[in-house]
Amino acid sequence: xxxxxxxxxxxxxxxxxxxxxxxxxxxxxxxxxxxxxxxxxxxxxxxxxxxxxxxxxxxxxxxxxxxxxxxxxxxxxxxxxxxxxxxxxxxxxxxxxxxxxxxxxxxxxxxxxxxxxxxxxxxxxxxxxxxxxxxxxxxxxxxxxxxxxxxxxxxxxxxxxxxxxxxxxxxxxxxxxxxxxxxxxxxxxxxxxxxxxxxxxxxxxxxxxxxxxxxxxxxxxxxxxxxxxxxxxxxxxxxxxxxxxxxxxxxxxxxxxxxxxxxxxxxxxxxxxxxxxxxxxxxxxxxxxxxxxxxxxxxxxxxxxxxxxxxxxxxxxxxxxxxxxxxxxxxxxxxxxxxx
Amino acid sequence: xxxxxxxxxxxxxxxxxxxxxxxxxxxxxxxxxxxxxxxxxxxxxxxxxxxxxxxxxxxxxxxxxxxxxxxxxxxxxxxxxxxxxxxxxxxxxxxxxxxxxxxxxxxxxxxxxxxxxxxxxxxxxxxxxxxxxxxxxxxxxxxxxxxxxxxxxxxxxxxxxxxxxxxxxxxxxxxxxxxxxxxxxxxxxxxxxxxxxxxxxxxxxxxxxxxxxxxxxxxxxxxxxxxxxxxxxxxxxxxxxxxxxxxxxxxxxxxxxxxxxxxxxxxxxxxxxxxxxxxxxxxxxxxxxxxxxxxxxxxxxxxxxxxxxxxxxxxxxxxxxxxxxxxxxxxxxxxxxxxx
Numbered sequence: 224x225x226x227x228x229x230x231x232x233x234x235x236x237x238x239x240x241x242x243x244x245x246x247x248x249x250x251x252x253x254x255x256x257x258x259x260x261x262x263x264x265x266x267x268x269x270x271x272x273x274x275x276x277x278x279x280x281x282x283x284x285x286x287x288x289x290x291x292x293x294x295x296x297x298x299x300x301x302x303x304x305x306x307x308x309x310x311x312x313x314x315x316x317x318x319x320x321x322x323x324x325x326x327x328x329x330x331x332x333x334x335x336x337x338x339x340x341x342x343x344x345x346x347x348x349x350x351x352x353x354x355x356x357x358x359x360x361x362x363x364x365x366x367x368x369x370x371x372x373x374x375x376x377x378x379x380x381x382x383x384x385x386x387x388x389x390x391x392x393x394x395x396x397x398x399x400x401x402x403x404x405x406x407x408x409x410x411x412x413x414x415x416x417x418x419x420x421x422x423x424x425x426x427x428x429x430x431x432x433x434x435x436x437x438x439x440x441x442x443x444x445x446x447x448x449x450x451x452x453x454x455x456x457x458x459x460x461x462x463x464x465x466x467x468x469x470x471x472x473x474x475x476x477x478x479x480x481x482x483x484x485x486x487x488x489x490x491x492x493x494x495x496x497x498x499x500x501x502x503x504x505x506x507x508x509x510x511x512x513x514x515x516x517x518x519x520x521x522x523x524x525x526x527x528x529x530x531x532x533x534x535x536x537x538x539x540x541x542x543x544x545x546x547x548x549x550x551x552x553x554x555x556x557x558x559x560x561x562x563x
Numbered sequence: 564x565x566x567x568x569x570x571x572x573x574x575x576x577x578x579x580x581x582x583x584x585x586x587x588x589x590x591x592x593x594x595x596x597x598x599x600x601x602x603x604x605x606x607x608x609x610x611x612x613x614x615x616x617x618x619x620x621x622x623x624x625x626x627x628x629x630x631x632x633x634x635x636x637x638x639x640x641x642x643x644x645x646x647x648x649x650x651x652x653x654x655x656x657x658x659x660x661x662x663x664x665x666x667x668x669x670x671x672x673x674x675x676x677x678x679x680x681x682x683x684x685x686x687x688x689x690x691x692x693x694x695x696x697x698x699x700x701x702x703x704x705x706x707x708x709x710x711x712x713x714x715x716x717x718x719x720x721x722x723x724x725x726x727x728x729x730x731x732x733x734x735x736x737x738x739x740x741x742x743x744x745x746x747x748x749x750x751x752x753x754x755x756x757x758x759x760x761x762x763x764x765x766x767x768x769x770x771x772x773x774x775x776x777x778x779x780x781x782x783x784x785x786x787x788x789x790x791x792x793x794x795x796x797x798x799x800x801x802x803x804x805x806x807x808x809x810x811x812x813x814x815x816x817x818x819x820x821x822x823x824x825x826x827x828x829x830x831x832x833x834x835x836x837x838x839x840x841x842x843x844x845x846x847x848x849x850x851x852x853x854x855x856x857x858x859x860x861x862x863x864x865x866x867x868x869x870x871x872x873x874x875x876x877x878x879x880x881x882x883x884x885x886x887x888x889x890x891x892x893x894x895x896x897x898x899x900x901x902x903x
Contacts, residue, residue: 453824
């Protein structure tokens, strides 16, 4: 079985965007009282939005299950306030739950959190619990920068985040560390802010002892770990200069990288420097890059091809990357898809 | 000849730090009138600071000339105001000039700029001209984020920067795009902010047509281009999705990467995806990582070893990376060192 641990519902029916527009319009209308409102989307609309996108691509590329979450750029935690984010996260997560219910063989849910800049992360606990306990979700996407590119909240190693980590550990769910849309003109969302968010998070973890306090906390750094594998020597060297333990001991019991790297030479260096036990297959489809690579004739984000093209991987290595590691990290994944 | 295009004066005599401390102390003293003051450092102190550091490493590693600039983290443009930055840049640049004058065979100067958050970059023209015309410097370090990690100034493609670019083009000097110290607790300076700055700058350049307006403007992206070579497929794909020309046409006449990547697998992917004409040898020594890699027994930042270890490079390729490209990009480099 092949589990893609990083898929977003980027193809949701247009009613979802309309809902969000209404929500945003309400923010600038002083007479508007924030209310959750209702999203009207039929099951057929959901089927249609998936059949010719994620489901078709799963079939074409030979992957089985996608760990599926709301569109990452759509989270936009910088918009409005904590109530705005709560309503928006609830609506998005319920839609993911419907996808997973309609296609239990194909999708396993991961939730968006109702983060808001300056609002303590324990505010997100209730929605996490609802998604895990009521919907059977297996993880969450945690935004290390709810400000959308101004980085005004404390780093991930700060006690600011600890109450939320306690709940993650209690529920045994991992977080993918994933920023959202950038509202800072310096950062292109998918080309700048996403990759910076990954690199930043990993470096924050080097400098602290978060996993001494939370030995079973698990983070996935997406987009192949940002710049980290490319600069693995730099990170090993910085850790050593700081007197930290080797990174394999210091972080790699708790930190995992996905394979959303869109060319073979990138995947090669990822597999060369990061232990195979720490790599989870992912494509981020339908996602950041939608075109076909003229150098290969295949979609940039068809990451399975790159892994298939690495001859040095043993069958057991492949099984870990494609399935075993995801089951270990997303340990609650015992849905029908998980049992197939 | 081997030219290292990225060296900072990280070993300056302690009087330089004391000067800066006095300057910073004056900022919080309402009775203090900002004045440049004087840095008292003898030639012997300068010799001593270099002989057992950069010069010894040049000899040990077999490199000849370092393109040398003030300590990047020390620029700290977020401190004080434009006058603070002007005095500090002048003092630092004059010290670099003294290094280059004492060791004309070993060092060629690149200047720090008196940037300050919210202050238009044309404020930096006078110091650039002074360094190039009076001191024979061959380039500058341009900070894309003078705020030190909050990214509050416009992106590099904004007309905000154009008057400064006009002067760079007129003088025919390139800029290394190099952030300084981070004052944002989210970003570790050398492990987070530096690499993010590189990635951010390259992505900014993808989205715009800066080099249509400035066909001869030249930028060096340090630290091996941040995350860019590792994610070369992502950047090619994003450019294509946006309808930009292929990156080789769109950016690679004007944008160059250094080799400050501290392990062989990273250098391998850099050389695999970036054309050899766009790669400039560099070590960033004495710099971000000072230790010895236990996996190799050699210093992490001894980057010449990694390039030496790539069998596929022809003699001509090596000559380009080690010397030819630096002479092309830093085209004013006709000092004695350049003529050796």
